[in-house]
Amino acid sequence: MSDGSSSKPIVNARDEGMLISETIADAPTQRFYATSLFVFLQALKFYDYIQLYGAPPSAETVFAIKWIGIDAAYLLLIPKLKIPWLSFKLTTSILQIVLFGLFNVCLSARIPVSVSGVAAALLKLVYDRELSVLEHNVKVSDILNNSSRILGKHTVNILPESTAKLNPHGACYCVDLDSKPIFIPIRLNSTIPMLVQYSRIDPDSNDVIHYNISGKRLKTLLKHSDHKTNVWDLALEATEPGLYRIDRVQDSSRLDVRLYRSQALVVRCPTATLVIPERLKSSPDRCTGEMDELSIRASGLPPLKVKYNRWIEGRERVSTIDSVKPVDYTSPLMVGHHEYLDNPAGQQLLNLRSVEDVLWARSRQVDVHLNSSLGTAGTWSYTIEEVVDACGNTINYSKTPRKVHQSISDGRLDLTKGDTQSPAVIEAPTYEFRVHERPRISFQGCNPEAPTKLLPGKDSRLHFNIQATDAKSLNVQLAIGEPDALEKINSDRVKQYKDIKLSAKNHGVTVTEAGTYTISGFSSNHCKGIIEMPSSCVVYTPAQPSLSVAFEPIQDKCAGSIGLMVDLSFTGSPPFNIAWKVSKDGKAMMHRKKIDRTRQQLRFTPDEAGHFRYEFISLEDSNYKGIELSDKSYAMEQTVYPLAGAAFVQKETKKCCIDDSVSVPVRLIGSGPWNLVYEVTHVGKRQRFELTNLKEALQTITTPVFKKGGSHTVTLVSIQDANGCKTPLEEMDTTIEVRRERPSAAFYTIDDHRAVSIIEGSTIDLPLRLTGDGPWTVAYETPDKRQTLRTSDRNAKLKIAAPGEYRILEVQDAYCPGFVDVKAESFGVQWYPRPRLSLPPTSANSSKVGKYQRREVCEGDEDTFEIEIFGAPPFSIAYERAHLTHKDVQHDKQSIELNAALPLVSIKTKTSPAGTWRYTFQGVSDARYDQSHDPKIEKIEVEQFVHSRPRAQFVDKEKTYNYCLEVDLAQQDADKVPIKLQGQAPFQARFRVKHELTGMTEYLTEVDIRQHESGLQVPKSMLTLGKHIVSIAEVTDANGCSRSYTEKDSRVFIVISEMPSILPTSSRTEFCVGDRLTYALQGSPPFKVEYQFNGAHKRATVSGPVFSRIAEQPGEFTILSLYDSASNCKVSVNGLNKVVHDIPSVRVSEGKNIIESIHEGDQAEIIFHLYGTPPFSLTYTRSESSKGRHNKVLETHSVSGIWEDKYIIHSSVAGTFAATEIHDAHCRISLQN
DSSP: OOOOOOOOOOOOOOOOOOSSOTTTSOHHHHHHHHHHHHHHHHHHHHHHHHHTTTSOTHHHHHHHHHHHHHHHHHHHHGGGGTOTTOOOOHHHHHHHHHHHHHHHHHHHTTOOOOHHHHHHHHHHHHOOEEEBTTSSEEEHHHHHTOGGGEEOEEEEEEOOOOEEEESTTOOEEEEOTTSOOEEEEEEEESOOEEEEEEEEEOTTTOOEEEEEEEHHHHHHHHHTSEEETTEEEEEEEEOSOEEEEEEEEEETTSOBOEEOSOEEEEEEOOEEEEEEEGGGSSOOEEETTSBOOOEEEEEESSSEEEEEEEEETTEEEEEEEEEEOOTTOOOTTOOTTSSOOOOTTSSOOOOOOSOOOOGGGSOEEEEEEOOOBOOSOEEEEEEEEEEEOTTOOEEETTTSOOOOSOEEETTEEEOOOOOTTOTTEEEESEEEEEEEOOOEEEEESOBTTBOEEOOTTOOEEEEEEEEOSOOSSEEEEEEEEOTTSOOOTTSTTOEEEEEEEEOSSOOEEEEOSOEEEEEEEEEESSSBOEEOSOOEEEEEOOOOOEEEEEEEEEEETTTEEEEEEEEEEEESSSOEEEEEEEEETTEEEEEEEEEOSSEEEEEEOOSSOEEEEEEEEEEEOSSOOOEEOOSGGGEEEEEEOOOOEEEESOOSOEEEETTOOOEEEEEEESSSSEEEEEEEEETTEEEEEEEEEEOSSEEEEEOOOOOSOEEEEEEEEEEEOTTOOEEEOOOOOEEEEEESSOOEEEEOOBTTBSEEEEOTTOOEEEEEEEESSSOEEEEEEOSSOEEEEEESOTTOEEEEOSOEEEEEEEEEOSSOBOEEOGGGSEEEEEEOOOOEEEOOTTTOEEEETTEEEOOOEETTOOOEEEEEEESSSSEEEEEEEEEEOTTOOEEEEEEEEEEESSSEEEEEOOOOSSEEEEEEEEEEEOSSOOGGGOTTOOOEEEEEEEEOOOEEEESSTTOEEEEESSSOTTTTTOOOEEEEEESSSSEEEEEEEEETTTOOEEEEEEEEEOSSEEEEOOOGGGOOSEEEEEEEEEEEOTTSOEEEOOTTTSEEEEEEEOOOEEEESSOOOEEETTOEEEEEEESSSSEEEEEEETTEEEEEEESSSEEEEEOOSSEEEEEEEEEOTTTOOEEEOOSOEEEEEOOOEEEEGGGOEEEEEEOTTOOEEEEEEEESSSSEEEEEEEEOOOSSSSOOEEEEEEEEEEOSSEEEEEEOSOEEEEEEEEEOSSOEEETTO
8 A cells, every 4th residue: 555655864973072072181081081980890890790709690691691781881872972983883882792791791601711822813913024025014904905005085976956846756646534644755956955945735626825934934844854865855744635835945046946847646545344144243144146145345546456355265366346437437547548657667657737626636535335035055254455646555454454343253344334424334444244055845755646544543754865965943834625636725625734853853744634745835044945745645545355265176087085175365555464274173373374465375285184274364555564364255165185195304415435325215105004105216127115004204225235336216106095096196216326436545645755854843744635524533553552533625635743753544435435546545744854053173172072172363463263054044153252361261252143044164263362262152043943942952162362562662762863864873872772572582674764844754674683672773774864654564473473553553763964054935136115035944943144225234033944934014125044953054145136116196286185175077187106117007097976985887998008196087977986906017006916
């Protein structure tokens, strides 16, 4: 939003002098008192610090807080006095406070502070000085950064033209009734005004109001204005809307300033709010399909643009309404077919010419109707996001809170009337309501084609199919009509049945009378529901079922009455359930049958002769249950003489073995005694058999012995009863399966073998293969006894835990004894052998059984011996390693477990420290056996003796032996370097001789050293000029053991010196003032150097290998002689002469700072005076002419080949001209270094 307000003015700082007048105390006196106070405070601080020792711990905290506050107060108040050299910036004062605060904390915590280190660093920072050729200390930076070498500046100013312009950015502003005033900038160029006159055209009446600003008010505005160089931005206060213009501006000379044609348009800030009908105030609930009935009321300078958000169930949709304006409205801001033009910043650039009528700038109010259809259920929320007027003024309600009379609470608007003239509507910045889905209803499981039954004296449940998001409280209106036809709800034959309130758990209604039920109305708490089809349900009462029975006897020519045929006819709703009772000799038996059609025929043919009574007792259909049948027509009596018959008692197929017979039980029917004829059939051949005078109803047929295997069929042919009636039989045959072969038993193979090896103590399953019909009984023989196995698995297994030979003796299946396959009757089981260890002859010499001696080695040597393993990989070996003393006492004992995948394992021996080492192998395990399973394993012991390595060292380590290069070592009575040896003599020693300067190393070997104390004589051929490092490289004793040493283990130094010398580090002979004259010294320090500078003799003592001096002045430098501490001789030096040249300099405008003001089009002359040896090269810049310390460089120029001592340039542009670098024939100086 552009509110027209400008940034706060910045007041330029200016020097107001010291706080304490110099008439009271001058600047040095004030500095003295301020410094004395600081020293006094620090002395008090150290006194308090000393008192901390012996004080309680809480005193440390008090000390820190106290002195942090005192130091902070002092360091903040001192700059306020504005004493020269003590007027620090605020950032500097804060840094000082932090540093002193850390120092105080360190003191309170007694953290040691290196005073000497801090003092050295401060001294280095403050006292950065070196020795010069005149043998006194000089500050190098003062020589190299001598500002007197480049002096003077020439500033050229272009006198500007005085102008005034209102609203230089062309912005449009807005004011609110209750907001702060806005400020319109007036840009003044190169002038300080004494009078400002401006006017405002009122947009409500077109009246012109004039204003004057002068005197004290104008001075106040100037004091708080934004001042940049010669441009002033004066802030003009505006509180009323209108078109503002500058009429007149006068400067301090009472001259009119040229005015730009400009104006500033100030309008009322735009607003937007939602308009809600007052009737919606009390209910935030709406229904789908309705309209939102909302409007947006926008006010401001048309055309307006309103942006609002609509949230539906958390989904945001941003909408924008453009060109909101009254009908036939026009204004100068509307250009062509566009409503208004926006600049990139979002504000309309005001560009009005000769506008006198500003009635168009009045604030207008426009209502925009939304009328959106509520198609989605859920929470709807409307919020005004922002409103933009024709000027581009933006009010963003999401970022800028506004005062409103409305608020949202608990999902309901707490609205108050905002417009007394429109009581039917309410204004609010946001509106939220709940849209509910309309509920739907229909009958479930009932429609005119599928009516609902209602039995007499009972009720029926009608169920509704309801689709509702909120099913807690639903209202249903139900109407009832005649059950034989569907009627319209408003028909005279339809009456209102009842109003029903449904809940989430109750979606039905119970009815007690028949008729056509219709849903006449449906609603929820918030919305009227939708009635869907089927909306009607027919409820009727079905008729009771009935039964008609017709009996007809069944007659046989021979036997007479053998049974009864009954025809049943039903009415009602199938299926029917009929119950009847059959009685004989006082015994009754109940029967029931389910019939799914209206006609059915029953046939009663008893198996036994006698007097029977048939009586139907009850009837049921799908609607009615337990209807009694008591009429005599439902009963019938009959004497029955049944036909003779026979049937097998067991229907399943029988099995037997060859040469066996089978007994088959048969049940006889009718009046005995009976004669039965049956046949046995096999492969098309029949054998007929007859049994006569059978008096019992249950008989057994015994077949002949079967000599052939296969399927045999037993068939019942005919039967004759006591009446002589012979009846052919149609009974299903029974089948006898005769086995062609007997069952068998055999061992199956494991990995194609009937022999297996197992781990000792484990079990294994031996596979069997059985033929025949289970279950089987198998007798087998173990190494100890005979055993029996019963199994139903033809692939059974024998679980075995002991080694030996296992044999099958006999087998019996479910029907027949079998035989054993002689080729597979036995199975052999044995144990795997346990793993064991063995030591090859190459690994050690055997001294006793199980004890071995390994060859002797030196301490630290690598040595291994091998162990053979017999078994199944991978293996695990457990052994103990122990170090033996001279009395076979074990120490440093360690148990080790080694895993191996190969049968040959290498054991690494321990060869440190020296002595006898014993390796005892206690056990081995492989993939099959663990070590703990074999208590009989034999232990193996291996011993090895380890020799100590010899030692050698110089008696006087790190000692330095000094000798001269020109003199032979023997002539200097040089003693041998003493050496001390340890070990078994004789020894052989190897020494390294390293030249420190070249890094080259040579080796010297001394053999057959028979004494433990000896001396080393280094040949002269191995010693050259410089320092040598002689160290022991290696020593070997009589046992063949050796020890190596590094260079720093044991060493001495031999120094071969020569006459001292001096050489320049640079081949240059000409130098400049400020350069370093450096020479390299050879010899033994300290050195004494004699030299001459400009005829003056100087002597210097140098403790290091480098002699260096700063060239402070121009002149000639010559080295005369050199002396070192070793040779005690003085060396004269010739030819080391150096010439020092002076540094060039440049003066701009004779070294003065000149400010020259010229008019546009004139030129200024800038003169550079050059000092030095030509030719010169000059670099100068043109920078901004501001009073700041860091001026921006606008141009940089470099000029070379100047042979004169003066260089002149002319310029017509503004800026400050200054030299930055100058070269002469020998030297250069630059301000950029």
